[in-house]
Amino acid sequence: xxxxxxxxxxxxxxxxxxxxxxxxxxxxxxxxxxxxxxxxxxxxxxxxxxxxxxxxxxxxxxxxxxxxxxxxxxxxxxxxxxxxxxxxxxxxxxxxxxxxxxxxxxxxxxxxxxxxxxxxxxxxxxxxxxxxxxxxxxxxxxxxxxxxxxxxxxxxxxxxxxxxxxxxxxxxxxxxxxxxxxxxxxxxxxxxxxxxxxxxxxxxxxxxxxxxxxxxxxxxxx
Amino acid sequence: xxxxxxxxxxxxxxxxxxxxxxxxxxxxxxxxxxxxxxxxxxxxxxxxxxxxxxxxxxxxxxxxxxxxxxxxxxxxxxxxxxxxxxxxxxxxxxxxxxxxxxxxxxxxxxxxxxxxxxxxxxxxxxxxxxxxxxxxxxxxxxxxxxxxxxxxxxxxxxxxxxxxxxxxxxxxxxxxxxxxxxxxxxxxxxxxx
Numbered sequence: 001x002x003x004x005x006x007x008x009x010x011x012x013x014x015x016x017x018x019x020x021x022x023x024x025x026x027x028x029x030x031x032x033x034x035x036x037x038x039x040x041x042x043x044x045x046x047x048x049x050x051x052x053x054x055x056x057x058x059x060x061x062x063x064x065x066x067x068x069x070x071x072x073x074x075x076x077x078x079x080x081x082x083x084x085x086x087x088x089x090x091x092x093x094x095x096x097x098x099x100x101x102x103x104x105x106x107x108x109x110x111x112x113x114x115x116x117x118x119x120x121x122x123x124x125x126x127x128x129x130x131x132x133x134x135x136x137x138x139x140x141x142x143x144x145x146x147x148x149x150x151x152x153x154x155x156x157x158x159x160x161x162x163x164x165x166x167x168x169x170x171x172x173x174x175x176x177x178x179x180x181x182x183x184x185x186x187x188x189x190x191x192x193x194x195x196x197x198x199x200x201x202x203x204x205x206x207x208x209x210x211x212x213x214x215x216x217x218x219x220x221x222x
Numbered sequence: 223x224x225x226x227x228x229x230x231x232x233x234x235x236x237x238x239x240x241x242x243x244x245x246x247x248x249x250x251x252x253x254x255x256x257x258x259x260x261x262x263x264x265x266x267x268x269x270x271x272x273x274x275x276x277x278x279x280x281x282x283x284x285x286x287x288x289x290x291x292x293x294x295x296x297x298x299x300x301x302x303x304x305x306x307x308x309x310x311x312x313x314x315x316x317x318x319x320x321x322x323x324x325x326x327x328x329x330x331x332x333x334x335x336x337x338x339x340x341x342x343x344x345x346x347x348x349x350x351x352x353x354x355x356x357x358x359x360x361x362x363x364x365x366x367x368x369x370x371x372x373x374x375x376x377x378x379x380x381x382x383x384x385x386x387x388x389x390x391x392x393x394x395x396x397x398x399x400x401x402x403x404x405x406x407x408x409x410x411x412x413x414x415x
Contacts, residue, residue, distance in 0.1 A: 008402045009393055013365050016343050018258045023271060026253055027246045030278045034242075097311065146304065150379060153307065153355045157388075160354045164395060 081213055087112070088137070088194055088214070090145035090187045094152065109134055119213075120206045129201050137194050144187045151180040230294030237285045249278055252295075255367065256302060262362050263306045265351055273309060277302045293373060299363060300377045307355050349399035356380075357392035364389055 023029075086093040110131055117127045154176045161168050195214055199207045228236075228247065236244035256277060261270040280301045281288075288297055350358060356378055363369040363377060364385075371385045378385065397403075 008404055009397055009400070010365070012342055012346050012396075012400060012402070016262070016346055018261050020254075020257055020261070020267065022253055023274075026275060026278070027249050029275055030245070030249060030282070031242060033275070033279045034282050149307065149311070157354045157356055160357075160395075161391065164398065166391070166394070 083112070084116075085214065087134070088141060089191045090141055090148055091184050091191075093145050094148050109138070120202065120209050122202075122206070126201055126206075130198060133194075133197055133201070137190075140190060141194075144183065144190065147183050148180070148187065151176055151183060155180070231290040234285060234288050234294060235290055237282065238288075242282075245278065245282055248281070248294075252298060256298065259299065259362060259367055260302055260306060262350065262366060263303075263358060264309060265347055269309065273302065273305050276305055280305070293376075295367075296369070296373045296376045299367065299369070299373075303359050303377055306359075310355065345400060346396075349396050352399070353392055353395060356388050357395065360385055360388040361392040361396070 082096065086096050113127070113131055113134060116122060116130065122130065155173075158168055158173050158176070195211070199210060202210055228244075230248065230251070233244040233248050237248075253274060257270055257274050260273045260277075261267060264270050264273065277298065281298060284301070288294075350361065353361065359378060360374055363374045364371075369377070371382045371389075374385045375382045378388075380388075
């Protein structure tokens with residue numbers, strides 16, 4: 001920055017010094033976090049292994065575990081349903097965020113889906129299939145959400161310029177809005193595809209409950 | 223593994239093979255810069271420290287997706303930028319404490335000069351905090367982290383030309399807020415550097 005000191009803005013910028021003490025425990029904290037996440041991930045992997053191995057004792061422990069988790073979650077009603085829609089519908093997530101209704105995403109996927117087992121009366125096999133399915137789509141939903149956030153940021157940039165009475169490139173704005181519309185359509189298509197796959201794992205009575213659950217203003221029509 | 227000669231890419235390769243010692247070295251190497259960047263964006267020390275920690279956790283979680291042909295710093299700043307943006311969006315919906323401004327006194331200046339500097343810095347930090355996400359990131363990465371246009375483009379997922387115009391606009395918006403008319407009157411193209 002020194003070479004451009006004659007620039008008055010850079011003079012201002014260069015005055016902003018920031019220096020903090022290093023956190024001597026940062027590595028430890030990071031490794032602890034990783035380790036606890038690993039255990040949560042290992043738990044999910046083991047569930048899958050046990051399923052194929054058919055270990056009776058392990059399965060019994062799982063069922064007890066799932067029952068405990070279900071007990072914790074079953075009273076949460078619409079809170080978890082809204083949280084679920086945010087998980088499988090990036091557009092819903094963006095809208096929930098703008099309504100200040102974004103739910104936390106803590107806990108492992110098994111914990112976050114445990115309520116489904118109770119509400120839809122899923123068998124253990126069905127539950128594990130659905131956990132795998134949700135895992136395989138989670139990354140794509142997150143990516144679409146990130147894209148939508150990026151486009152909203154771009155839109156906010158235009159809004160900021162407009163407020164500052166700066167010139168706006170209307171063609172660029174149109175492109176952003178068009179891209180956002182396409183992204184929302186892609187998101188809707190992915191959510192619909194996902195819902196159809198979930199439904200294919202369910203019995204007819206479970207399917208009706210599930211589809212009524214995911215039918216919301218911005219949730220996909222299945 | 224001798225710390226001083228291992229490139230960031232080599233450390234990421236080790237991390238992919240399960241060597242958490244490599245992560246410790248990366249933390250050691252990048253903590254300060256990352257904290258400075260995030261602090262300038264968020265302007266709250268405690269939240270910035272949390273986000274630094276979160277950045278390194280994400281680095282570990284996404285280690286298999288890192289391409290050793292890419293720049294590590296660009297990838298790392300990309301993760302940090304996303305976390306800052308998410309935090310900022312959350313903050314918007316949950317308006318809370320005001321920004322924390324703690325400008326450091328500049329050595330070798332008279333007390334009067336230092337007060338002037340601190341006032342300038344307070345004004346500057348408020349102006350930076352008011353910038354839209356992409357302008358803020360562009361400005362901070364360019365001036366304080368010395369990232370190139372190409373690297374910033376990679377972080378923001380836009381073109382180099384997009385970075386040029388964002389930097390140009392960010393400068394104008396800041397100059398306007400700070401009353402720096404000489405900057406506003408500069409008839410420069412977006413590629414002013």
